[in-house]
Amino acid sequence: MAEIVAAAAAVHAPQLLSRPPHEDPAKLDASTDGLRAFGEVLDETRPDVILLIGLDHLETFWLEAVPAFTFVLSPEVHAHYMHQRRTARVHTELAAHLLRGVIERDFDPTYSQDAVLGHAFLTPLEFIVGDRDIPIVPILVNTYLPPIPSPRRAFALGQAIGEALAERPERVAVIASGGMSHFPGTARYEQPNFAFDEWVITEMAHGRYDELLALSPVNLDEVGESELMTWFVALGIIGKVPGTLLTYQELSHHGHGVVQFLPPLPPDRKWLDNTAEPYGGHTFTFTDYTYYRFPDPSTLEINRMLHRIIIEADYREAFVRDRATVVAAAALRPEERAALLETESFDALTALGAHPLLALSARQVATLEQQRQQAERSDG
Incomplete structure (x- = not known):
């Protein structure tokens, strides 16, 4: 039976790769330090494979096909951002097993043997995996081309993956690559909802996920949190365990968070004692996607x-x-x-x-x- 030995959710902002001069370098360093700290956890836990759950910023798939969930099964995979590239080995045997396993459990994912991945994969490969020779299983979630799956559907996919993993012998690490509140490319680009992020972190510190999973895709669009969909898949795999914050940085346009779930860390009293209002005090009003609409x-x-x-x-x-x-x-x-x-x-x-x-x-x-x-x- 597979053993999940490490799990985290992590920011992948391209600014961590490009280091633009207008960003606060201390905050960028704090974010990459948090990613590298989880990389050290990989040294301690020695996983045989990493399930790397990322998303597509319209770099991998295009409007000829928009899959909700995708497993990548090529022998190796290339991730890029501009002129920066990395190559990683894919554990194709496990990837194929998981693909068959979730289909047997009534999911209908896409699979690809020829996918080029973007910075949602390059960033964790660069700052978490680094030079460690650990094969990965890349899984993509659609978060930016509506209609997108619901949080409960993403969580259920994670549960199906977890059940399929139970039939395998590997030691497994799970990394969910996705940001917290941000609205890239919209009029709200410099108005992220940091208060909502604070509430999310507080809920995770307590291991409370029901309200998060009850959010609709339109709710996520309203608060700039659609990339949490990768986190929900990871939670389905590992179970509703508490998460401990490794770093959180407020940048002008983006909340950068890194949360470790496994191995468990001592709880952070700051977040356990936090009295953040539900949804960070936000009242949902949108009835349809507004920031990331269906492309006409x-x-x-x-x-x-x-x-x-x-x-x-x-x-x-x-x-x-x-x-x-x-x-x-x-x-x-x-x-x-x-x-x-x-x-x-x-x-x-x-x-x-x-x-x-x-x-x-x-x-x-x-x-x-x-x-x-x-x-x-x-x-x-």
């Missing part, structure tokens, strides 16, 4: 272009070098073409239906590419 089919071409800027280095380089030519060649509507030519921020595109995460990510990688080209010219 009419917006496919602008979203396709943003996606190419993010994932295709040559296309991104050409876009930064000669934006007008690249925009003219794209099958865009006039208002989309104008928005791309008239602003550096891409923010106007979200009002036209571009997915906020694509608009933000395209802006970030284009800025980094612009800096690279400027440095190249300076060196030349």
Whole structure:
């Protein structure tokens, strides 16, 4: 019977990889220190495999198919962000066993033998796994392309994975890679709900999860917490055990949290004694997705272009070098073409239906590419 020897939930913000100058370096260091601290737990517990539960920022899958849950079964997997890349071995035997096991338990996940993963996987591979030669089983959860699964469905998938693991002999670590409150690419980008994060941490310190699991996907959209879906899968695997906070940092746009569940740590009285209001005092009012809406089919071409800027280095380089030519060649509507030519921020595109995460990510990688080209010219 498999033994779950370590489990944590952890931030994966791309700023931890790119270290932009406008971020507080001390807070970035505190976040990566928390990730590395859990890496040391892997040395102590010696897992045979890591279940790495991450999400897709529209880097792996595209609008040709939007799976709710995906198991990756290639012999190895590549994770990237801009020019940073890592390769990890995949425990394909266990991955195939879990795939069959959850299907036998009435789940219908997607599987891929040819998936390229994004920073939700690169960040924990870089700062938690590091140079440790531990194979992984990558599992993706859809959190940004509505309709998304419910917290209870994610938890139930975790329970099915746990039941399938019971048939195996491995020592297993579980890492849920997902952020706390943030609204990337939206008008609320610099207004995360830190009070909601505080309530989540307090609930986890007590091992209380019923109210969290009762939230709807629209509720998660309202408070910027959809990435907690990866945490809910992990909780289904390990059970509703208390979590102990390793670090929490309030950045201008994002709550960075790292929580260790297993091995159990001494409880933190700060959070056990916390009297945070339910939901951090928030009253839910949304009746439909507002920040991350269902992408209207009419917006496919602008979203396709943003996606190419993010994932295709040559296309991104050409876009930064000669934006007008690249925009003219794209099958865009006039208002989309104008928005791309008239602003550096891409923010106007979200009002036209571009997915906020694509608009933000395209802006970030284009800025980094612009800096690279400027440095190249300076060196030349």
